[in-house]
Amino acid sequence: MNVVVLTILTLGILGTVAALVLYFVAQKFKVFEDPRIDQVEEVLPAANCGGCGFPGCRAFAEAMVKSDDISSLNCPVGGAETMSAAAGILGKEVAAADPMIAVVRCNGTCDNRPKTNHYDGATSCAVAASLYGGDTGCSNGCLGCGDCVEACTFDAIYMDDKTGLPVVKDNCVACGACVDACPKDIIELRKAGPKGRRIFVSCINVAKGGVAKKACKTACIGCKKCQKECPFDAITVENNLAYIDYTKCKLCRKCVAVCPTNAIHEINFPPKKVKPAVAPATPVKPVTSDNNPSSDNKNKEE
Amino acid sequence: MLKTFSLGGIHPPENKFSAGKKIEALPVPSQVAIPVSQHIGAPAKPIVKKGDAVKVGTLIAESAGFVSANIHSPVSGTVFKVDDIVDASGYRKPAIIINVDGDEWEENIDRSTELKKDITATPEEIVKAVANAGIVGLGGATFPSHVKLSVPPGKTCEVLILNAVECEPYLTADHQLMMEKGEEIMVGTQIIMKALKVDKAVIGIENNKPDAIKHMESLASSYPEITIEPLKVQYPQGGEKQLIDACIKRQIPSGKLPIEVGAVVQNVGTTLAVYEAVQKNKPLFERVVTITGKSVSKPSNFLTRIGTPLNNLIDAAGGLPEDTGKVIGGGPMMGKALVSTDIPITKGSSGVLIMPNEEAKRKPMQNCIKCSKCITVCPMGLEPYLLMTVSDKQVWDRAEEENIMDCIECGSCSYTCPSSRPLLDYIRLGKGKVGQIMRSRTK
Numbered sequence: 070m071n072v073v074v075l076t077i078l079t080l081g082i083l084g085t086v087a088a089l090v091l092y093f094v095a096q097k098f099k100v101f102e103d104p105r106i107d108q109v110e111e112v113l114p115a116a117n118c119g120g121c122g123f124p125g126c127r128a129f130a131e132a133m134v135k136s137d138d139i140s141s142l143n144c145p146v147g148g149a150e151t152m153s154a155a156a157g158i159l160g161k162e163v164a165a166a167d168p169m170i171a172v173v174r175c176n177g178t179c180d181n182r183p184k185t186n187h188y189d190g191a192t193s194c195a196v197a198a199s200l201y202g203g204d205t206g207c208s209n210g211c212l213g214c215g216d217c218v219e220a221c222t223f224d225a226i227y228m229d230d231k232t233g234l235p236v237v238k239d240n241c242v243a244c245g246a247c248v249d250a251c252p253k254d255i256i257e258l259r260k261a262g263p264k265g266r267r268i269f270v271s272c273i274n275v276a277k278g279g280v281a282k283k284a285c286k287t288a289c290i291g292c293k294k295c296q297k298e299c300p301f302d303a304i305t306v307e308n309n310l311a312y313i314d315y316t317k318c319k320l321c322r323k324c325v326a327v328c329p330t331n332a333i334h335e336i337n338f339p340p341k342k343v344k345p346a347v348a349p350a351t352p353v354k355p356v357t358s359d360n361n362p363s364s365d366n367k368n369k370e371e
Numbered sequence: 372m373l374k375t376f377s378l379g380g381i382h383p384p385e386n387k388f389s390a391g392k393k394i395e396a397l398p399v400p401s402q403v404a405i406p407v408s409q410h411i412g413a414p415a416k417p418i419v420k421k422g423d424a425v426k427v428g429t430l431i432a433e434s435a436g437f438v439s440a441n442i443h444s445p446v447s448g449t450v451f452k453v454d455d456i457v458d459a460s461g462y463r464k465p466a467i468i469i470n471v472d473g474d475e476w477e478e479n480i481d482r483s484t485e486l487k488k489d490i491t492a493t494p495e496e497i498v499k500a501v502a503n504a505g506i507v508g509l510g511g512a513t514f515p516s517h518v519k520l521s522v523p524p525g526k527t528c529e530v531l532i533l534n535a536v537e538c539e540p541y542l543t544a545d546h547q548l549m550m551e552k553g554e555e556i557m558v559g560t561q562i563i564m565k566a567l568k569v570d571k572a573v574i575g576i577e578n579n580k581p582d583a584i585k586h587m588e589s590l591a592s593s594y595p596e597i598t599i600e601p602l603k604v605q606y607p608q609g610g611e612k613q614l615i616d617a618c619i620k621r622q623i624p625s626g627k628l629p630i631e632v633g634a635v636v637q638n639v640g641t642t643l644a645v646y647e648a649v650q651k652n653k654p655l656f657e658r659v660v661t662i663t664g665k666s667v668s669k670p671s672n673f674l675t676r677i678g679t680p681l682n683n684l685i686d687a688a689g690g691l692p693e694d695t696g697k698v699i700g701g702g703p704m705m706g707k708a709l710v711s712t713d714i715p716i717t718k719g720s721s722g723v724l725i726m727p728n729e730e731a732k733r734k735p736m737q738n739c740i741k742c743s744k745c746i747t748v749c750p751m752g753l754e755p756y757l758l759m760t761v762s763d764k765q766v767w768d769r770a771e772e773e774n775i776m777d778c779i780e781c782g783s784c785s786y787t788c789p790s791s792r793p794l795l796d797y798i799r800l801g802k803g804k805v806g807q808i809m810r811s812r813t814k
Binding site: 185186189190191193195196199200201202203204208276280 | 455457460461462463707708710711732733736763793796797799800803
């Protein structure tokens with residue numbers, strides 16, 4: 070009987086003392102954490118991609134709460150919606166940042182850019198780039214090992230089997246992981262534009278025109294035709310390479326038409342209307358006359 | 372028991388097909404392209420322009436700093452243009468292109484073959500002559516030689532080690548050089564010894580060249596301060612650190628230079644170039660290049676002018692075999708596969724290896740089975756499998772902790788890996804990145 074009471078007493082006292090110690094320690098080392106950090110973190114996409122420049126969404130939420138001016142902060146994944154929601158929680162103003170998207174500035178497909186040698190080393194662009202210039206005559210172009218695809222955590226980029234080049238899908242959130250992963254600096258973040266429309270020079274070859282053209286059919290040869298055509302002074306040509314400033318570009322597409330090597334690309338535009346009304350009339354006829362045999366052929370092929 | 376280095380190493384098949392083939396002078400080509408960056412350090416600055424007339428030995432690009440080297444014209448003719456050309460790695464680099472016309476040498480070059488034994492130059496004059504002649508390490512590393520000959524203040528050099536190991540399979544340029552120019556190499560050794568103010572020199576030669584060892588020993592008998600050290604055949608014995616370990620049993624601390632243990636290493640080819648520069652006033656514009664391979668019809672050692680197109684060399688060796696898989700600049704272990712045969716021979720081209728398709732193919736990479744063979748063979752005591760992993764995962768601080776910068780890129784790990792993992796490819800990538808990080812930190 071005595072033993073039972075003694076045990077209860079001892080353990081009870083021990084427990085109380087420990088609880089007291091724990092209580093005071095907890096008071097002493099209490100860390101005040103702004104509850105708004107949790108709230109902001111809640112509205113962030115939780116992708117932890119690092120696209121904002123901070124290590125993860127939590128760090129970004131902390132930065133948002135701590136800094137007075139949040140105009141320089143932007144979550145590219147969540148976009149304007151998330152940013153205004155987060156700013157609402159904090160009662161701060163946020164300027165709507167333009168949505169960005171990654172573009173691949175190389176069009177050196179197997180057809181456009183003939184192979185000059187065969188690479189059989191490790192399947193990694195970083196390794197290949199540290200060894201040599203590439204398996205074609207263009208030492209600036211895409212190596213095609215897919216480091217960008219590996220880096221993407223949003224499944225927004227894939228390698229096209231036919232062209233051997235990466236293709237950015239419209240769900241790209243512009244986190245910049247592929248930009249960092251590309252050893253050739255081919256991928257660039259550009260303004261996505263209305264309806265995801267964008268125009269860019271799909272080449273980064275800085276060799277002289279003749280050399281670039283020899284290596285790749287659709288290389289930018291630095292002819293400056295687009296520069297002369299652009300009504301908004303958005304195009305500069307440096308080191309035999311044209312660059313379109315997306316802050317000035319109004320997406321008029323005039324440069325696309327004049328480029329002799331088709332190096333300027335337009336994405337998500339509707340097919341161009343054919344300007345003269347007479348022009349489509351002539352080709353229509355042969356199409357109609359050939360209609361039957363061509364459909365026959367198609368059936369045979371199928 | 373022959374000496375060798377203490378850690379790791381491998382012994383790949385030697386395949387020295389061109390051994391014993393007399394050095395032949397390759398005809399001067401009709402046009403040469405001379406890259407301005409043929410050495411480690413700052414690229415040389417071209418001092419000629421289009422239309423300038425040059426002679427053999429005329430300075431055409433001057434050294435742009437202490438760690439840099441002069442470049443002299445290897446031919447006589449007129450400068451066609453200074454333009455970018457594709458180099459061995461496929462990148463476009465500036466080069467001086469000269470159209471050849473005749474073979475007129477600068478008057479001050481002594482073209483006689485007579486041996487000049489008396490060394491009249493002072494140590495300072497020797498270093499200056501070596502720098503003026505644009506001599507770089509001809510073993511393949513192409514480090515400017517005058518830098519090595521200038522012992523930094525506070526350090527003393529105790530012994531000169533001559534690298535006549537030629538541990539790379541296939542290559543025979545140095546071997547043949549010793550057989551034909553042994554006397555000159557001996558005098559060259561004495562010149563370097565005078566510049567370094569040392570009274571002891573060791574020539575390390577691997578045991579697979581018994582004729583060279585015998586020949587050099589007989590020559591060395593009249594030079595008491597020069598000893599010949601026959602070494603056990605083990606790759607990569609030609610690495611500076613390995614050779615010092617093998618010859619004088621001293622180990623260089625991580626990140627330090629050989630002078631730290633009182634040694635300076637020079638290649639035998641470089642030694643000959645030093646002899647020619649100091650005694651004959653001849654700048655470095657030609658070198659011996661081995662061209663070899665299993666299916667090459669005429670494996671040879673050619674005395675080649677710098678800037679000669681590689682194609683000329685291949686044609687002289689009987690043309691490109693039909694089953695060619697890879698053309699490698701250098702030996703099979705440390706050489707690099709070339710992207711094109713339309714490139715010039717440079718100061719660092721010790722050999723050209725043409726590999727048949729069958730051997731050139733890489734086997735598909737498999738998983739690491741943790742056999743630790745790569746650790747066993749690594750001559751620097753590193754863990755290649757780990758370095759590959761951290762480089763792949765881009766953990767650069769860990770790579771630095773694991774001393775990735777100590778790697779000498781000998782390729783023993785990739786050679787020995789039973790899973791055919793491209794260990795060295797990833798380590799090279801890691802070295803590049805870590806090197807960048809370290810440089811940015813000291814700035």
